[in-house]
Structure formats: structure tokens, C-alpha cells
Amino acid sequence: VLAPNAPKPLAGRCFVVTSGPTHEPIDPVRYIANRSSGQQGHAIAQALAEAGGEVVLVSGPVVIPDPQGVRTVKVETARQMLKAVEEALPADGAIFVAAVADWRVATEGASKTKKGADGPPRLELVENPDILATIGHGEKRPKLVVxxxxxxxDLLANAQAKLMRKGADAILANDVSLEGGVMGGPRNTVHLVSESGVEDWPTMAKADVARRLVDWIVARMGASGA
Ligand code: CTP
Ligand code: CA
Structure with a gap:
């Protein structure tokens, strides 16, 4: 619960946040997915709202509750997520936290694929749209893209390459091979990579990573003073 007089440095500013995995259907009963829980993205959406921001959270399928004070739009696939993000623009800032499935099957089965004499099916995969890169290089690009x-x-080299390739202002690089498992776990170790260099942040609860990112966003955008 928020203190009524908590400072609202992001009052009047609009944000879009993506969170969770996407599910890419193979047939009516099967899908491609990943281990993302949505905890980090949801925590960022909530922290932006607590700082006074107006937030649209575009979430893939997750089991955690919708954050308070945020408009949550639920989607399943990468293509639906891109569409929902585009519909939420214009915004002052966009934070892309979702673990978007990189591939989907070329042709979704209309009925359940059955076992049979032909052996296992061979799935042909095609690449999903890159939501961050599309928005980061798009006409409606928000002023701040993370x-x-x-x-x-090669954590930092890969993160630096993504910063350029996707047209982002900052990339939070996280090593998902760390013991304990970042994906689905309660804590996160990130490095903030931007044009000004690399900040190594200590391992923190995902809610604390979210608050520290919001502090960085406020410093970068300037408090709205409302
Ligand atoms: N992302 C996205 N849409 C995609 C893939 C990724 O918006 N189709 C976003 C993620 O939300 C994240 C960033 O891009 O903010 C980097 O995602 P990541 O999976 O690390 O990078 P990829 O570009 O997919 O490259 P790869 O998985 O091959 O490392
Ligand atoms: Ca990827």
C-alpha cells in the first residue's frame, strides 16, 4: 500500500512495459514457451506506477497477479504482443522485459497432431517479429526505450550489440546461466549497458531491480514535478 504523500516524479508520464513469456501454438494442445515468470516485468510496471507513471503492461501468459495501479493487457503470442504494444503508443517510455519466443511454427496445426507410422513430426520454425527493435527503430518510438x-x-559484448541493433537507450544485461536460475527465480543480477558505459548492479530482489531502474529513468527523464 502506498503512502498517500509518496513522491510522484513520473506523474503525467506514460509507459508501456512487456512482461512474461509468449506461447507460440503448435496445434490446439501444444505450444513453444520458455521459463519466464513475469516477475521482473510486473515489478517494473508496478514500480513505474508507484512513481506516478501511467502504465500499460502487456503480459504474456503468467500465473502471478496483475500489478496494482496498472492497465494489464494479456496476450499469448509474439505477434499479439507487438500489436498490443503498438496500440498502447504513443508513450514517453517503453521497457521491454518479456522473454519473447524467438520462433513459432510456420504452420499451426488446425487439429491435434497424432502419433503414427510416419514417426515424430518435423516442425518448421520461422522467426517472430522483434518487438523491441520494431519500436526502437519505429516512427512512434518513445523518447526512452529500455x-x-x-x-x-559474452554477456556485455552481446548486450552492447543489442543496444545498437535494437535502437535502445539502455539494455539491462542478465546472465541467465547463473546458479539458482534467474528465469523464474526471485532475484536478479543485472548490468545496465548504455551509451555512457556499464553499471554493475549488485544481486537484488527483482522488486529492488525495478525500483533502481525507475530511479535511473527519473534521473534520465527528469522529474515531472507534479
Ligand atoms: N525482444 C523482443 N522481441 C523479440 C525478441 C526479443 O522485444 N522477438 C526483446 C526482449 O524483450 C529483450 C530484448 O529484446 O528486451 C533482448 O531479448 P533477447 O532474447 O536477449 O535477444 P534476441 O534479440 O532475441 O537475441 P538472442 O535470443 O538470439 O540472444
Ligand atoms: Ca531471444
Whole structure:
């Protein structure tokens, strides 16, 4: 519960946040997914709202509750997530936290695929749209665009490459091979990579990563003074 007189440095500012995994259907009973729980994205949406921001949270399928004080739009696939983000623009800032499935099957089965004499099916995959890159290079680009980079190798080099390739102002790089499991776990270790260099943040609860990111956003955008 918020103190009624808590400072609202982001009052009057609008944000879009993506969170959770996406599910890409193979047939009516199966899908491609990943281990994302939505905890980090939901925490960021909530922290922005607590700072006074007006927030649209575009979430893939998650089991955690919708954050308070935020408009949550639920989607399933990467393509639906891109559409929902585009519909939420214009915004002053966009934070792309979702673990978007990189691939979907080329042709979704209309009925359940059955076992049979032909052996296992061969799934043909096609690449999903890159939501962050589309918005980061798009006409309606928000003034502030932040992404994440989930890496198991060459963390900072890969994050720096993503910063450029996706047109982001900052990338929060996290090593998803760390013991304990970042994806689905309660804590996160991130490095904030921007044009001004790299900030190594200590391991924190995901809610604290969210608050620290909001502090960085306020410093970057300037408090609205409302
Ligand atoms: N992202 C996105 N849409 C996609 C894939 C990724 O918006 N189709 C966003 C994620 O939300 C994250 C950032 O891009 O903010 C980086 O995601 P990541 O999976 O680390 O990078 P990819 O570009 O997909 O590259 P790869 O998985 O091959 O490392
Ligand atoms: Ca990816």
C-alpha cells in the first residue's frame, strides 16, 4: 500500500512495459514457451506506477497477479504482443522485459497432431517479429526505450550489440546461466549497458531491480514535478 504523500516524479508520464513469456501454438494442445515468470516485468510496471507513471503492461501468459495501479493487457503470442504494444503508443517510455519466443511454427496445426507410422513430426520454425527493435527503430518510438538481454555467454559484448541493433537507450544485461536460475527465480543480477558505459548492479530482489531502474529513468527523464 502506498503512502498517500509518496513522491510522484513520473506523474503525467506514460509507459508501456512487456512482461512474461509468449506461447507460440503448435496445434490446439501444444505450444513453444520458455521459463519466464513475469516477475521482473510486473515489478517494473508496478514500480513505474508507484512513481506516478501511467502504465500499460502487456503480459504474456503468467500465473502471478496483475500489478496494482496498472492497465494489464494479456496476450499469448509474439505477434499479439507487438500489436498490443503498438496500440498502447504513443508513450514517453517503453521497457521491454518479456522473454519473447524467438520462433513459432510456420504452420499451426488446425487439429491435434497424432502419433503414427510416419514417426515424430518435423516442425518448421520461422522467426517472430522483434518487438523491441520494431519500436526502437519505429516512427512512434518513445523518447526512452529500455530492453533486457538474456545471455549465457559474452554477456556485455552481446548486450552492447543489442543496444545498437535494437535502437535502445539502455539494455539491462542478465546472465541467465547463473546458479539458482534467474528465469523464474526471485532475484536478479543485472548490468545496465548504455551509451555512457556499464553499471554493475549488485544481486537484488527483482522488486529492488525495478525500483533502481525507475530511479535511473527519473534521473534520465527528469522529474515531472507534479
Ligand atoms: N525482444 C523482443 N522481441 C523479440 C525478441 C526479443 O522485444 N522477438 C526483446 C526482449 O524483450 C529483450 C530484448 O529484446 O528486451 C533482448 O531479448 P533477447 O532474447 O536477449 O535477444 P534476441 O534479440 O532475441 O537475441 P538472442 O535470443 O538470439 O540472444
Ligand atoms: Ca531471444
Amino acid at each position: 530492453g533486457f538481454a538474456a545471455e549465457t555467454n
